[in-house]
Amino acid sequence: MVKKEKYNVAVAGATGAVGRKMLEILAERNFPIANLKVLASAKSVGQALSFNGCDVRVEELCENSFEGVDIALFSAGADVSRQFAPLAVKFGCIVIDNSSAFRMEPDIPLIVPDVNPEAIGAKPGIIANPNCSTIQMVVALKPIHDNYEIKRVVVSTYQSVSGSGQKAIDELQNQTENLLAGGQPESNVYPHQIAFNCLPHIDKFLENGYTKEEMKMVHETRKILGDSSILVSPTTVRVPVFYCHSESVNVETVKPINARDVKQLLSAVEGIKVFDNPESNEYPLAIDCADKDEVFVGRVRDDISCENAINFWVVSDNLRKGAALNAVQIAEYLTTRRDPDKH
Amino acid sequence: MVKKEKYNVAVAGATGAVGRKMLEILAERNFPIANLKVLASAKSVGQALSFNGCDVRVEELCENSFEGVDIALFSAGADVSRQFAPLAVKFGCIVIDNSSAFRMEPDIPLIVPDVNPEAIGAKPGIIANPNCSTIQMVVALKPIHDNYEIKRVVVSTYQSVSGSGQKAIDELQNQTENLLAGGQPESNVYPHQIAFNCLPHIDKFLENGYTKEEMKMVHETRKILGDSSILVSPTTVRVPVFYCHSESVNVETVKPINARDVKQLLSAVEGIKVFDNPESNEYPLAIDCADKDEVFVGRVRDDISCENAINFWVVSDNLRKGAALNAVQIAEYLTTRRDPDKH
Numbered sequence: 151m152v153k154k155e156k157y158n159v160a161v162a163g164a165t166g167a168v169g170r171k172m173l174e175i176l177a178e179r180n181f182p183i184a185n186l187k188v189l190a191s192a193k194s195v196g197q198a199l200s201f202n203g204c205d206v207r208v209e210e211l212c213e214n215s216f217e218g219v220d221i222a223l224f225s226a227g228a229d230v231s232r233q234f235a236p237l238a239v240k241f242g243c244i245v246i247d248n249s250s251a252f253r254m255e256p257d258i259p260l261i262v263p264d265v266n267p268e269a270i271g272a273k274p275g276i277i278a279n280p281n282c283s284t285i286q287m288v289v290a291l292k293p294i295h296d297n298y299e300i301k302r303v304v305v306s307t308y309q310s311v312s313g314s315g316q317k318a319i320d321e322l323q324n325q326t327e328n329l330l331a332g333g334q335p336e337s338n339v340y341p342h343q344i345a346f347n348c349l350p351h352i353d354k355f356l357e358n359g360y361t362k363e364e365m366k367m368v369h370e371t372r373k374i375l376g377d378s379s380i381l382v383s384p385t386t387v388r389v390p391v392f393y394c395h396s397e398s399v400n401v402e403t404v405k406p407i408n409a410r411d412v413k414q415l416l417s418a419v420e421g422i423k424v425f426d427n428p429e430s431n432e433y434p435l436a437i438d439c440a441d442k443d444e445v446f447v448g449r450v451r452d453d454i455s456c457e458n459a460i461n462f463w464v465v466s467d468n469l470r471k472g473a474a475l476n477a478v479q480i481a482e483y484l485t486t487r488r489d490p491d492k493h
Numbered sequence: 494m495v496k497k498e499k500y501n502v503a504v505a506g507a508t509g510a511v512g513r514k515m516l517e518i519l520a521e522r523n524f525p526i527a528n529l530k531v532l533a534s535a536k537s538v539g540q541a542l543s544f545n546g547c548d549v550r551v552e553e554l555c556e557n558s559f560e561g562v563d564i565a566l567f568s569a570g571a572d573v574s575r576q577f578a579p580l581a582v583k584f585g586c587i588v589i590d591n592s593s594a595f596r597m598e599p600d601i602p603l604i605v606p607d608v609n610p611e612a613i614g615a616k617p618g619i620i621a622n623p624n625c626s627t628i629q630m631v632v633a634l635k636p637i638h639d640n641y642e643i644k645r646v647v648v649s650t651y652q653s654v655s656g657s658g659q660k661a662i663d664e665l666q667n668q669t670e671n672l673l674a675g676g677q678p679e680s681n682v683y684p685h686q687i688a689f690n691c692l693p694h695i696d697k698f699l700e701n702g703y704t705k706e707e708m709k710m711v712h713e714t715r716k717i718l719g720d721s722s723i724l725v726s727p728t729t730v731r732v733p734v735f736y737c738h739s740e741s742v743n744v745e746t747v748k749p750i751n752a753r754d755v756k757q758l759l760s761a762v763e764g765i766k767v768f769d770n771p772e773s774n775e776y777p778l779a780i781d782c783a784d785k786d787e788v789f790v791g792r793v794r795d796d797i798s799c800e801n802a803i804n805f806w807v808v809s810d811n812l813r814k815g816a817a818l819n820a821v822q823i824a825e826y827l828t829t830r831r832d833p834d835k836h
Contacts, residue, residue: 302798306649306741308691308730323673330670341774348651348732348739348779350792350806355771359752359794368797381798385741385806387651389691390733396691398649398728409702428698431684436691449693451702454711455645455724463693463728 151220151244151274151484156184159481160219160243162211162234163226164188164199167316168248171474172223177202179478182485189215190226216241221484223477224248239275244484246277246477250362253278253370260373263479264421265292269376270483277480282472283307283363283386283395284370289422289445289471290464291401293415295375298403298458302381305367308389308396309352310436313468314339322390340388349388361386394436395468402459409450409460416447421471426450434465442467443475494563494587494617494827499527502824503562503586505554505577506569507531507542510659511591514817515566520545522821525828532558533569559584564827566820567591582618587827589620589820593705596621596713603716606822607764608635612719613826620823625815626650626706626729626738627713632765632788632814633807634744636758638718641746641801645724648710651732651739652695653779656811657682665733683731692731704729737779738811745802752793752803759790764814769793777808785810786818 159176163169169190176183188199189211198205209215211230216222216238224231225248235245235252252258259269260278265288270277280288287305294300311318318339325335325345335343342349353362360368367384389396401407417424425434426448434446445466453459466472502519506512512533519526531542532554541548552558554573559565559581567574568591578588578595595601602612603621608631613620623631630648637643654661661682668678668688678686685692696705703711710727732739744750760767768777769791777789788809796802809815 304647304743304798306728308651308732326669327673330666330673342778343780346734346780348734350739350741350776351771351774358797359771359792360797383743383796383798383802383804385649385743385792385804387739387741389651391689391691396693396730398693398730400647400726400728428694428702431694433693435685437686437689449702449728453726454701454703455647455726459726461726461728 153485154220156182157220157485158185158218159183160187160189160216160222162189162222162224163230164208165190165194165197166225167312167319168225168469168473170199171469172225172477173199173201175470175474175478179482181478181481187215187219213237216243219243221246221481223481225473235276244274244277246279246480248279248473248477250281250366252276253280254373260370261480262288262374262476263483264289266374266376267483267487279473279477279480280370280374281363281366282313282468283309283397284367284374285472285476286395286445286464286466287367287397287399288371288374290399290416290447290462291371292375293419294401294403294412295377297415298405298407300380300401301404302402303371303383304400305382305384306398307384307386308391309386310391310393310395310468311344311388312393313395319392322392326390344388345390347390350385352386352388360384391436393440393467393469394465395472396434396436396463396465398461398463400453400459400461402456405458407458407460409452412460413450421445422447424448424450433463436465439465440467441470443470445471496828497563499525500563500828501528501561502526503530503532503559503565505532505565505567506573507551508533508537508540509568510655510662511568511812511816513542514812515568515820516542516544518813518817518821522825524821524824530558530562556580559586562586564589564824566824568816578619587617587620589622589823591622591816591820593624593709595619596623597716603713604823605631605717605819606826607632609717609719610826610830622816622820622823623713623717624706624709625656625811626652626740627710627717628815628819629738629788629807629809630710630740630742631714631717633742633759633790633805634714635718636762637744637746637750637755638720640758641748641750643723643744644747645745646714646726647743648725648727649741650727650729651734652729653734653736653738653811654687654731655736656738662735665735669733687731688733690733693728695729695731734779736783736810736812737808738815739777739779739806739808741804741806743796743802743804745799748801750801750803752795755803756793764788765790767791767793776806779808782808783810784813786813788814
């Protein structure tokens, strides 16, 4: 990408929960924007979205939307990405795509800027943003893998409804109100009631009994950490929480590992906050991590069931670090990195 | 215990969430009761509790409460059990204790009737009822251990607030109402807000970084399955659910294991219901398992990260099978077993 003082930026899927968060984060981080386009489907055209205190009108996402655009952030679902991202690239635009459409394509970099920015090649076209549940886990796993070589991860997630968009946030709220008033809850977004319940089911079931969400955590972790030997067994569960995903992670390593050293190691990493003082009831909580940029780690302890293993609890805002912030951080990396052609 | 047609039964801690459930289950299962005493602390004396459609007056739990009582079910906390259970035994009463007071005493049997009834000796005094999160897990683990020899279990729990009693049920309800009305939630039972949040903290923290609840799952599992070589690493988490605990369990075995056989194996076990049809979105859910006696298992699948391992999801009513029902089932076993002296 040619370096400029300011960039023409488009956000596709701007009216969704993640799209709005992208606009919010671009503004709050003063991303150098020359011209901003907010794009969505025909039904949202004309709607005004707030950016830096100004109203920006939604335009319809179409074939020519990306003419003159330098960077496009996509968060409108895999189908939209598949249709429009290649068109954007034809106009010379770099697409940072939050959908699952291209993540596992061998030629498409899958990037967490804190973990593997170098995987963005010299001339990127589409750059994939990983799945939210993967991002927060790999941020914590990266220093562990570098120092102790990860062998196997067993992870159970506690994922908030905001990961399924605004409609799911409304569904949790409506169901909860209904139930407290003695009524019958209606389920539209999820196959079952989510209020006061846990659903061990995120995304479609696959032939091996895992869900797509679970297998994303397997494949994306390997791709981002650049090591296909890492074994991962996830169970992904939706819980009645509005914002932030929590994860219970068990990691077995090749080299001897201990909780004390891992706490020290993670404490020194930018983008991670270790919040781990059991004696004063301090550990990361979903309600405390909303609107925070970092990945929060706590309950780090030696696994009493395995020699070279630890357990930890990791929480992060799935709409920010798990989606919008990570995408903006990729854009920031592109605009600030040394030109890879001139190494 | 001398066999009778009907037994004098006492319930100590009868006004609590588990105590009430004990009364309900004794009635619904037609336990052969001659005389029923409901006991609680002085402040509840005179209160009427419902049993089989009749009112029973609460009497104060005191030193002589157990004169003439054959079987006492205790659920009034560890301190009360430590004080009164030995006194009851002196009167020749068999105590089935739901607290943690005696569970790990080498001479006290720790019983899940579906798993290890034989561990009740010929002349039991106190019989301990395991922790709720342990019971539902060991019911599912028992046939797996018998057939495949369990090596290691990694478990993350999703525990409902009813495990902390009626005050916690009220706290979840009040906090939820408050938050939906735009107010500030008040936390008294838990150290942090439980509504729309997950707390990776149940019971006290111990020196090794695990909580007491987590270590209960380690020690009790070994004691109940009668195998101290079984390795367990639990992470216990409180979730904003009223009734039933859910658990994400990963089991590694010594012998080759596969999900298909395990589903068949568990389906044949009384007390277990396998509810596992991902293609029609069927898996056990907390909201469906309330007031059910069984332990529900689903999402059984081969672990892709380990050769001899499977994952499953297990849900059960923590007040019933996890506490009151299990205690009553122990009492039933005592009244129906062949006299062990006459083997």
